[in-house]
Amino acid sequence: MLEKFHVAKKDIVHVEEKRLRTVTKEILMTQGIPEKDAILATDALIKADLRGVESHGVSNMLRAYLGAFKSNSLNPKPNWKIVKETPSCATINSDNGLGIVVAPQAMEIAVEKAKKTGAGIVTMNNCGHLGMLAYHSMIASDNDMIGTTMAACSPRMVPTYSSVRALGTNPISYSAPADKLPDFVFDAAMTSVAGNKIVLASRLNVPLSPGWIADKDGNPIMKEISIDELNHEDESKNLENRYNKGYISSSVDLLPFGGTREIGSHKGYSMAVVVDILAGILNGTRTAPTGEYKNQGHFVAAYDIDAFMDKKEFKELMDRYLQSFLDLPSNSEGKKVVYAGYLENIEEAKRSQSGIPLHKEVVDWFKKISNELNTESL
Amino acid sequence: MLEKFHVAKKDIVHVEEKRLRTVTKEILMTQGIPEKDAILATDALIKADLRGVESHGVSNMLRAYLGAFKSNSLNPKPNWKIVKETPSCATINSDNGLGIVVAPQAMEIAVEKAKKTGAGIVTMNNCGHLGMLAYHSMIASDNDMIGTTMAACSPRMVPTYSSVRALGTNPISYSAPADKLPDFVFDAAMTSVAGNKIVLASRLNVPLSPGWIADKDGNPIMKEISIDELNHEDESKNLENRYNKGYISSSVDLLPFGGTREIGSHKGYSMAVVVDILAGILNGTRTAPTGEYKNQGHFVAAYDIDAFMDKKEFKELMDRYLQSFLDLPSNSEGKKVVYAGYLENIEEAKRSQSGIPLHKEVVDWFKKISNELNTESL
Numbered sequence: 001m002l003e004k005f006h007v008a009k010k011d012i013v014h015v016e017e018k019r020l021r022t023v024t025k026e027i028l029m030t031q032g033i034p035e036k037d038a039i040l041a042t043d044a045l046i047k048a049d050l051r052g053v054e055s056h057g058v059s060n061m062l063r064a065y066l067g068a069f070k071s072n073s074l075n076p077k078p079n080w081k082i083v084k085e086t087p088s089c090a091t092i093n094s095d096n097g098l099g100i101v102v103a104p105q106a107m108e109i110a111v112e113k114a115k116k117t118g119a120g121i122v123t124m125n126n127c128g129h130l131g132m133l134a135y136h137s138m139i140a141s142d143n144d145m146i147g148t149t150m151a152a153c154s155p156r157m158v159p160t161y162s163s164v165r166a167l168g169t170n171p172i173s174y175s176a177p178a179d180k181l182p183d184f185v186f187d188a189a190m191t192s193v194a195g196n197k198i199v200l201a202s203r204l205n206v207p208l209s210p211g212w213i214a215d216k217d218g219n220p221i222m223k224e225i226s227i228d229e230l231n232h233e234d235e236s237k238n239l240e241n242r243y244n245k246g247y248i249s250s251s252v253d254l255l256p257f258g259g260t261r262e263i264g265s266h267k268g269y270s271m272a273v274v275v276d277i278l279a280g281i282l283n284g285t286r287t288a289p290t291g292e293y294k295n296q297g298h299f300v301a302a303y304d305i306d307a308f309m310d311k312k313e314f315k316e317l318m319d320r321y322l323q324s325f326l327d328l329p330s331n332s333e334g335k336k337v338v339y340a341g342y343l344e345n346i347e348e349a350k351r352s353q354s355g356i357p358l359h360k361e362v363v364d365w366f367k368k369i370s371n372e373l374n375t376e377s378l
Numbered sequence: 379m380l381e382k383f384h385v386a387k388k389d390i391v392h393v394e395e396k397r398l399r400t401v402t403k404e405i406l407m408t409q410g411i412p413e414k415d416a417i418l419a420t421d422a423l424i425k426a427d428l429r430g431v432e433s434h435g436v437s438n439m440l441r442a443y444l445g446a447f448k449s450n451s452l453n454p455k456p457n458w459k460i461v462k463e464t465p466s467c468a469t470i471n472s473d474n475g476l477g478i479v480v481a482p483q484a485m486e487i488a489v490e491k492a493k494k495t496g497a498g499i500v501t502m503n504n505c506g507h508l509g510m511l512a513y514h515s516m517i518a519s520d521n522d523m524i525g526t527t528m529a530a531c532s533p534r535m536v537p538t539y540s541s542v543r544a545l546g547t548n549p550i551s552y553s554a555p556a557d558k559l560p561d562f563v564f565d566a567a568m569t570s571v572a573g574n575k576i577v578l579a580s581r582l583n584v585p586l587s588p589g590w591i592a593d594k595d596g597n598p599i600m601k602e603i604s605i606d607e608l609n610h611e612d613e614s615k616n617l618e619n620r621y622n623k624g625y626i627s628s629s630v631d632l633l634p635f636g637g638t639r640e641i642g643s644h645k646g647y648s649m650a651v652v653v654d655i656l657a658g659i660l661n662g663t664r665t666a667p668t669g670e671y672k673n674q675g676h677f678v679a680a681y682d683i684d685a686f687m688d689k690k691e692f693k694e695l696m697d698r699y700l701q702s703f704l705d706l707p708s709n710s711e712g713k714k715v716v717y718a719g720y721l722e723n724i725e726e727a728k729r730s731q732s733g734i735p736l737h738k739e740v741v742d743w744f745k746k747i748s749n750e751l752n753t754e755s756l
Contacts, residue, residue, distance in 0.1 A: 192640075284695070304467070317662070324669070325544065
């Protein structure tokens with residue numbers, strides 16, 4: 001998380017992990033989700049909060065999911081099934097179920113296939129939100145496999161040279177096990193910044209960085225811009241209002257990561273296309289740029305390390321490799337060089353002990369919703 | 379290719395494809411490469427030149443390979459073999475062979491495995507340069523499969539917040555077939571700019587863009603900088619001299635794509651780590667940041683579309699999808715929106731007819747080397 005998104009201590013309440021799990025599971029079950037699925041979904045949400053990925057934890061996502069169930073745009077009891085299968089591959093029709101319920105089971109199928117053939121690849125159509133992608137990849141790395149997860153999402157990204165949005169933030173995740181060091185766990189949107197960060201910037205009133213968003217004609221904004229300036233530029237993009245209305249803002253056009261063509265926006269754009277193909281088109285999903293977009297498509301894969309080399313040797317090599325990044329000298333900014341997953345692992349250890357920090361606005365929401373749904377209060 | 383790298387017409391000579399193939403193959407065979415391998419290597423080089431990817435065609439790479447054979451750092455007659463195998467996976471010891479000879483055969487193995495199980499994944503250690511990665515991915519898409527290729531390379535990239543280089547440019551390629559439109563073919567370094575572009579900038583005397591390179595302390599240079607300024611900053615980085623000495627410059631530290639942390643350099647850095655893991659560590663390669671780097675490692679994979687959905691329907695969806703990018707309105711820069719592989723396909727059709735444009739300096743080199751090696755002249 002960038003330092004600019006630091007939340008003041010006085011606005012934070014620490015909640016015990018176990019307590020948050022119970023409350024979250026009960027809220028989900030009021031929507032008709034079977035208990036075993038609610039446990040799965042809760043685990044995916046809480047894992048994000050434990051690892052410091054608040055954007056994909058209970059604070060933003062639980063209310064988004066409740067809204068989707070309320071409007072019948074998500075099926076609480078999906079009858080998902082495999083519609084095509086080979087020894088290493090499968091396509092799943094998710095029956096409009098929540099991604100954080102269907103995808104962990106898809107990754108378990110991939111892992112089982114990988115145990116037999118060396119690789120397991122599962123693509124899902126007609127599916128809801130996937131939460132923190134790393135959650136699914138880590139199921140593979142916990143099984144001594146390399147895991148990868150991708151999500152083809154609704155349009156937010158403006159392709160290089162385009163004046164309008166046409167692609168999702170289309171995140172990619174990879175996870176690979178180490179021995180003694182924390183596993184390598186990468187998870188990132190193919191836009192410069194995740195959509196939820198714009199909401200966060202609005203909530204905390206911090207300016208947006210150069211290279212994050214496009215102006216109303218699709219041109220990269222390469223200077224720092226405040227939320228006020230942005231609102232002034234185009235009233236329809238009034239983020240403050242949109243956030244206060246209670247839904248996740250999707251009003252800002254995001255740039256591919258790289259920002260401009262010269263710093264590599266065409267690479268971020270093309271990687272987002274790769275995600276659309278593997279997580280979307282490969283399972284028949286109607287994708288964002290054609291204007292036929294309806295629901296998300298997802299992709300998970302597991303590669304068994306033992307199919308390629310001795311897994312003990314692999315994990316020892318990973319330790320040596322990852323340690324070499326931690327040992328690198330810092331540039332003039334003076335910040336420690338880390339690798340993806342390292343800080344998240346430290347955060348998880350800490351929060352398992354001291355509780356999960358929630359913004360007080362989120363705690364208030366929990367109290368209100370538990371009261372409404374007649375479930376146990378936080 | 380960025381417009382700044384435009385070469386003046388007077389410096390260009392067009393050479394017929396067939397002629398260039400014959401001359402290139404003969405030159406390679408003087409190094410002890412068997413004819414069938416020389417044909418493979420020639421095809422990979424010429425395909426790059428046909429598609430307008432001059433950086434990885436005969437101009438730069440043929441002399442680099444000859445230099446490597448001369449110094450015995452490449453084996454012209456590799457006895458490469460599979461050292462571990464499952465129904466979907468294989469690890470190859472490349473016996474220090476040229477990547478453009480071993481990898482196409484590795485991709486053929488991946489394609490055969492994918493025909494049986496749905497997926498084929500092959501990783502190679504102890505290997506030489508891979509040329510244009512897209513060449514290998516396209517073997518998969520020519521078989522109605524999705525192809526991907528990665529190369530774990532020698533250190534050039536400065537990880538986010540580091541003061542020194544520790545990772546390769548570590549390119550990634552993906553290829554997926556369309557029906558009537560040109561296939562989607564992506565191929566890019568995980569640095570903002572490929573290493574060979576720095577040489578090109580030096581040759582053409584154009585300034586380097588913000589976000590491309592790091593200063594001597596590893597900090598991102600976020601302003602335009604001329605080759606002269608750079609040489610002035612640090613005499614050891616005198617690119618002009620290095621180019622004139624005849625070897626590919628590797629003296630400049632490149633930034634991960636994204637440039638700075640705020641525009642996403644940690645994503646480019648992490649994707650380069652993914653490449654090191656799949657193309658390197660997974661086959662036991664000693665990777666760049668540990669200081670044990672010796673030779674490249676590579677990764678190829680093929681996913682059979684028929685394992686997931688009807689391939690005819692997939693290709694029709696791809697046409698609709700790719701066409702929607704071509705139909706997007708342009709932003710204020712006024713440039714046409716394209717997708718990866720589109721312009722390269724047009725270029726290939728053109729150059730197959732009108733010949734391959736070589737810089738006159740390259741033609742002179744061909745004449746000189748053919749004379750030295752006693753092969754047919756261009």
